[in-house]
Amino acid sequence: xxxxxxPYRSIRLSQDDRQVEIIDQTRLPHEFVVVRLSxxxxxxxxxxxxxxxxxxxxxxxxxYGFCLGLLENAEDKSLRVIADTLIRCRPTAVNxxxxxxxxxTVLLPLSPSERVAAAYEEAAAICEEDVAANKDIGKxxxxxxxxxxxxKGKSAPVNIxxxxxxxxxxxxxxGTALAPVFRAHMDSIPVHVWVDETRPRNQGAHLTAWExxxxxxxHHLIVDNAGGHLMQHGQVDICIVGTDRTAASGDVCNKIxxxxxxxxxxxxxxxxxxxxxxxxxxxxxxxGVGEIPIEERAPDEVLQVQxxxxxxxxxxxxxxxxxxxxxxxxxxxxxxLVTGLITERGICSAxxxxxxxxxxxxx
Amino acid sequence: xxxxxxPYRSIRLSQDDRQVEIIDQTRLPHEFVVVRLSxxxxxxxxxxxxxxxxxxxxxxxxxYGFCLGLLENAEDKSLRVIADTLIRCRPTAVNxxxxxxxxxTVLLPLSPSERVAAAYEEAAAICEEDVAANKDIGKxxxxxxxxxxxxKGKSAPVNIxxxxxxxxxxxxxxGTALAPVFRAHMDSIPVHVWVDETRPRNQGAHLTAWExxxxxxxHHLIVDNAGGHLMQHGQVDICIVGTDRTAASGDVCNKIxxxxxxxxxxxxxxxxxxxxxxxxxxxxxxxGVGEIPIEERAPDEVLQVQxxxxxxxxxxxxxxxxxxxxxxxxxxxxxxLVTGLITERGICSAxxxxxxxxxxxxx
Numbered sequence: 077x078x079x080x081x082x083p084y085r086s087i088r089l090s091q092d093d094r095q096v097e098i099i100d101q102t103r104l105p106h107e108f109v110v111v112r113l114s115x116x117x118x119x120x121x122x123x124x125x126x127x128x129x130x131x132x133x134x135x136x137x138x139x140y141g142f143c144l145g146l147l148e149n150a151e152d153k154s155l156r157v158i159a160d161t162l163i164r165c166r167p168t169a170v171n172x173x174x175x176x177x178x179x180x181t182v183l184l185p186l187s188p189s190e191r192v193a194a195a196y197e198e199a200a201a202i203c204e205e206d207v208a209a210n211k212d213i214g215k216x217x218x219x220x221x222x223x224x225x226x227x228k229g230k231s232a233p234v235n236i237x238x239x240x241x242x243x244x245x246x247x248x249x250x251g252t253a254l255a256p257v258f259r260a261h262m263d264s265i266p267v268h269v270w271v272d273e274t275r276p277r278n279q280g281a282h283l284t285a286w287e288x289x290x291x292x293x294x295h296h297l298i299v300d301n302a303g304g305h306l307m308q309h310g311q312v313d314i315c316i317v318g319t320d321r322t323a324a325s326g327d328v329c330n331k332i333x334x335x336x337x338x339x340x341x342x343x344x345x346x347x348x349x350x351x352x353x354x355x356x357x358x359x360x361x362x363x364g365v366g367e368i369p370i371e372e373r374a375p376d377e378v379l380q381v382q383x384x385x386x387x388x389x390x391x392x393x394x395x396x397x398x399x400x401x402x403x404x405x406x407x408x409x410x411x412x413l414v415t416g417l418i419t420e421r422g423i424c425s426a427x428x429x430x431x432x433x434x435x436x437x438x439x
Numbered sequence: 440x441x442x443x444x445x446p447y448r449s450i451r452l453s454q455d456d457r458q459v460e461i462i463d464q465t466r467l468p469h470e471f472v473v474v475r476l477s478x479x480x481x482x483x484x485x486x487x488x489x490x491x492x493x494x495x496x497x498x499x500x501x502x503y504g505f506c507l508g509l510l511e512n513a514e515d516k517s518l519r520v521i522a523d524t525l526i527r528c529r530p531t532a533v534n535x536x537x538x539x540x541x542x543x544t545v546l547l548p549l550s551p552s553e554r555v556a557a558a559y560e561e562a563a564a565i566c567e568e569d570v571a572a573n574k575d576i577g578k579x580x581x582x583x584x585x586x587x588x589x590x591k592g593k594s595a596p597v598n599i600x601x602x603x604x605x606x607x608x609x610x611x612x613x614g615t616a617l618a619p620v621f622r623a624h625m626d627s628i629p630v631h632v633w634v635d636e637t638r639p640r641n642q643g644a645h646l647t648a649w650e651x652x653x654x655x656x657x658h659h660l661i662v663d664n665a666g667g668h669l670m671q672h673g674q675v676d677i678c679i680v681g682t683d684r685t686a687a688s689g690d691v692c693n694k695i696x697x698x699x700x701x702x703x704x705x706x707x708x709x710x711x712x713x714x715x716x717x718x719x720x721x722x723x724x725x726x727g728v729g730e731i732p733i734e735e736r737a738p739d740e741v742l743q744v745q746x747x748x749x750x751x752x753x754x755x756x757x758x759x760x761x762x763x764x765x766x767x768x769x770x771x772x773x774x775x776l777v778t779g780l781i782t783e784r785g786i787c788s789a790x791x792x793x794x795x796x797x798x799x800x801x802x
Contacts, residue, residue: 336703394747
């Protein structure tokens with residue numbers, strides 16, 4: 077997508093075709109900074125510190141991190157070390173494991189001398205497939221928005237509520253939950269987005285709002301508490317969120333707070349959709365609430381808020397000195413609350429049967 | 440309650456028996472500052488700027504604001520001006536209107552020369568009644584906590600989730616939702632409180648956490664997004680919140696986001712209680728969602744966060760420069776999601792019949 081009129085992706089190779097360039101997402105929306113990764117450690121750090129985040133982008137960064145690791149050592153033993161180092165970064169996002177597994181499958185049969193070239197090729201393929209998948213998610217989800225617009229007599233914008241950032245910054249390009257919004261906007265369907273700020277890290281305020289401002293799409297920032305009230309009063313036509321891991325049963329693990337919005341949508345008959353590429357589905361998990369590990373992140377993310385003060389990016393403390401905090405980073409929305417899953421292959425019900433209708437090869 | 444070992448109330452007369460002292464709640468938990476109000480305008484400002492907040496404390500401040508207004512002019516015409524000026528401050532809290540109405544009822548029949556003394560007497564009565572009511576709420580709600588503790592075999596603390604601040608700072612003393620927690624703690628029942636930070640103004644992080652630290656009560660601060668996940672995983676035994684206005688039907692208007700927690704409690708069979716003094720009941724309203732006006736506050740409360748940076752209280756911007764925000768301050772939780780109402784007269788179901796069983800004089 078465009079930034080100041082220049083087309084960008086959230087990750088790309090630098091001109092030497094070896095190093096990897098990412099956007100430091102911890103500094104948005106206040107500073108737009110491109111960071112160059114030269115080593116596996118730097119890639120791991122970028123994932124852990126959330127300079128990159130979003131399940132698909134974590135997968136893509138892990139793939140390129142694998143390449144950088146191989147530049148240091150491409151022996152068999154090294155492959156396992158690289159894989160383990162990457163997988164440890166973030167326990168919830170399934171794309172990380174998926175991308176690392178895919179790299180291993182391609183690289184293990186090759187001789188060490190062939191591995192670097194093959195790894196870069198595979199990482200590039202992962203990125204291209206992600207862009208294509210998200211573009212298709214945009215097409216299918218955009219159809220939903222068009223239907224709502226037509227049902228409203230084309231008289232008013234379609235009001236979409238989203239949580240966290242599942243825009244192009246969370247993927248390689250296009251995004252998942254925001255792809256339908258970008259698609260609709262390009263097709264001249266009027267849209268308005270309610271952006272959950274998404275505490276503790278405020279990816280909604282920092283990233284989703286920034287993407288929408290950059291694209292010239294109408295939106296309002298709201299606190300995470302506000303969505304239920306808006307739905308009670310008919311101000312939300314549809315919710316669309318992303319996901320870090322989708323259980324084969326259709327349970328959806330996404331940023332903490334998603335479950336609360338799904339409950340409110342269900343209570344007010346507002347359609348609640350989850351947008352995801354197939355790589356986000358964990359076919360091994362059938363009980364999302366019971367089985368998906370939920371990352372507990374540092375209490376400081378709750379106790380502190382980052383923002384701009386006198387043109388400086390600073391952290392401010394919001395709690396008394398002796399108050400401890402708990403910080404579960406994700407929650408699981410049971411399939412019964414999900415109207416449908418928007419995938420690159422089409423839209424299906426949030427159920428094993430629904431998913432298998434689109435991915436029959438997993439049956 | 441005690442602050443640094445000294446007993447405090449959130450509002451009291453200063454030594455001259457004329458001016459009124461409040462705690463500037465916008466500066467907590469970082470600074471404890473007592474502010475003196477000498478005029479009606481200062482009282483109005485304290486309410487509008489939320490130096491005082493919480494339905495019962497707003498009522499008490501309005502009563503004393505009335506007194507300060509009478510010091511300037513106690514003629515009949517002045518009474519109406521004072522009343523209108525106060526009622527305009529905050530549209531949602533019913534106690535404001537209730538307190539002003541009560542002052543008018545007492546003062547209108549009197550001659551101007553009698554009014555100042557009678558007004559101070561009535562304001563003091565409102566405060567004393569509030570303290571007594573909240574103490575009784577603590578007794579009744581404390582009983583609930585004791586039951587849960589006994590049901591758990593006295594083996595683990597009772598986990599209470601609360602939203603916003605309905606502690607002693609929201610009332611004259613004791614609090615509403617926190618009164619049962621203080622009561623249980625005094626009675627040596629082990630309690631642990633999950634404190635919703637409560638964006639946008641973070642009354643949970645600023646005030647509830649501060650009250651609990653001051654009282655030595657175990658707690659964790661969480662983001663507003665986290666409660667549903669905790670309830671899914673059995674980490675919440677009971678939710679208790681306050682209310683700014685309770686419809687005669689049992690619908691409850693409280694700080695934005697309360698409805699989402701009630702939905703999660705209902706979905707996970709966690710008891711959801713609302714604590715309130717009778718003065719918070721609006722006997723005229725039967726449909727809370729449709730009838731209660733919801734205050735829309737300034738977008739800056741969403742776009743900015745207040746906190747401590749290098750020992751200075753500062754505001755930081757969290758959104759892109761061109762992002763607008765919407766800021767509804769309250770929402771309504773339908774009675775069907777509320778397990779019970781804890782009042783000064785006992786606990787009842789959230790329904791007209793339940794309320795009338797405790798307040799038969801309103802039938």
